[in-house]
Amino acid sequence: SQQGEEDPQALSIQEGENATMNCSYKTSINNLQWYRQNSGRGLVHLILIRSNEREKHSGRLRVTLDTSKKSSSLLITASRAADTASYFCAYASGGSYIPTFGRGTSLIVHP
Amino acid sequence: KAGVTQTPRYLIKTRGQQVTLSCSPISGHRSVSWYQQTPGQGLQFLFEYFSETQRNKGNFPGRFSGRQFSNSRSEMNVSTLELGDSALYLCASSLGGQGNTEAFFGQGTRLTVV
Numbered sequence: 219s220q221q222g223e224e225d226p227q228a229l230s231i232q233e234g235e236n237a238t239m240n241c242s243y244k245t246s247i248n249n250l251q252w253y254r255q256n257s258g259r260g261l262v263h264l265i266l267i268r269s270n271e272r273e274k275h276s277g278r279l280r281v282t283l284d285t286s287k288k289s290s291s292l293l294i295t296a297s298r299a300a301d302t303a304s305y306f307c308a309y310a311s312g313g314s315y316i317p318t319f320g321r322g323t324s325l326i327v328h329p
Numbered sequence: 330k331a332g333v334t335q336t337p338r339y340l341i342k343t344r345g346q347q348v349t350l351s352c353s354p355i356s357g358h359r360s361v362s363w364y365q366q367t368p369g370q371g372l373q374f375l376f377e378y379f380s381e382t383q384r385n386k387g388n389f390p391g392r393f394s395g396r397q398f399s400n401s402r403s404e405m406n407v408s409t410l411e412l413g414d415s416a417l418y419l420c421a422s423s424l425g426g427q428g429n430t431e432a433f434f435g436q437g438t439r440l441t442v443v
Contacts, residue, residue, distance in 0.1 A: 251431065260333070260419060260434040306372065316362065316385050317432065319372035 224307060224320040232328050237294040239323040241307030242287075250283060250309040251317060252292050261306065264292075299329040331356065333422050335435035342442050347408040350438045354401050354422030360384075361403040362432065363395060366417040375418075378403050379425045410442045 225240045241250070249268045253261040267274045267283045267290065274281045280293040294301055304324050308317035334353040342348050354361050362385075363375040374387040378397035395405045401422075407414055417439050421432035 253434075258417060258437075258439065260335075260436040261421075263431060263433060266431050308372075316374055316377055318374070319364075321371045 224305070224323045226323060227321070228324045228326075230326045230328065231297060233297060233299055235297055235327075237297050237301070237325055237327070239292045239305050239307075239325070241290045241292070241309075241320050243290075243307075243309050243311070243318075243320075244288065245311040247285070247288075247309040247311045248315065250281075250290050250307060252279075252281060252290075253306045253308060253319075255304045255306065255322070257303075264305075294325075297325075297327045299327050301325060302327045333420060333433055333435035335418075335420055335438050337438060338436065339439045340441070342410050342440065344410055344412060344442055346410050347406060348410060348440060350405045350407075350418055350420075350440070352403045352405070352420035352422075352435060354403070354420075355433055358422035358424055358433075359401055360423045360425030361397055361401065362421045362423070363403070363405050364419045364421065365389070366419060366437070367415075372419070375405070407440075412442050415440060415442045 223242045231237055247269055251266045252264040255261045265276050265281050267281050278295045283290045304322045306322045307320045310317050336351045360379045362377040365373045375389050376383055376395050377385040381397045392408045397403045417437045419434050419437045421434045423432040
């Protein structure tokens with residue numbers, strides 16, 4: 219399986235600002251998920267968007283999916299220091315439902 | 330309900346030894362997947378077990394093996410450890426249905442091979 223690519227690799231912002239992370243992939247997908255990982259710990263599932271959906275919201279999170287461009291974005295609005303973490307996209311493609319993870323975006327939110 | 334539990338949290342082993350990691354999935358989840366996370370390679374899929382059978386396998390050597398018990402708990406074994414096996418090993422549990430891959434992860438086992 220081919221890993222997705224997240225952009226940027228690292229992002230540093232001030233509290234209160236918005237953070238946008240992008241994920242690109244190379245194959246057609248069944249769905250795409252976003253996860254958060256605090257330093258050296260397990261992954262926390264944030265949101266799942268299906269291939270027939272274009273946008274999804276969950277609290278301060280907004281995820282978009284553009285299957286024609288094979289890309290997704292995660293927007294965190296009004297960021298907080300507690301949002302400091304690595305964010306990963308993961309997608310299942312073809313006949314497989316095993317998610318393939320991107321390399322992640324490291325987000326630092328300065329108080 | 331309780332989340333995914335991985336034990337032990339930390340482990341130090343010597344090259345050539347073997348190690349067994351354990352994962353208890355969320356109650357009712359029948360699928361357990363294992364991932365290796367390293368700074369260089371990111372999250373790499375090892376294998377997935379469903380109803381005591383290995384259903385999917387990643388591209389890892391045969392030194393990496395696993396099994397799943399009737400209560401869905403899973404173990405992963407690595408034999409003849411190499412320095413490069415040092416990593417965070419994560420397991421994820423899910424219902425196992427093909428339409429929904431939402432997976433819930435444990436805190437991981439940090440393995441250091443010296």
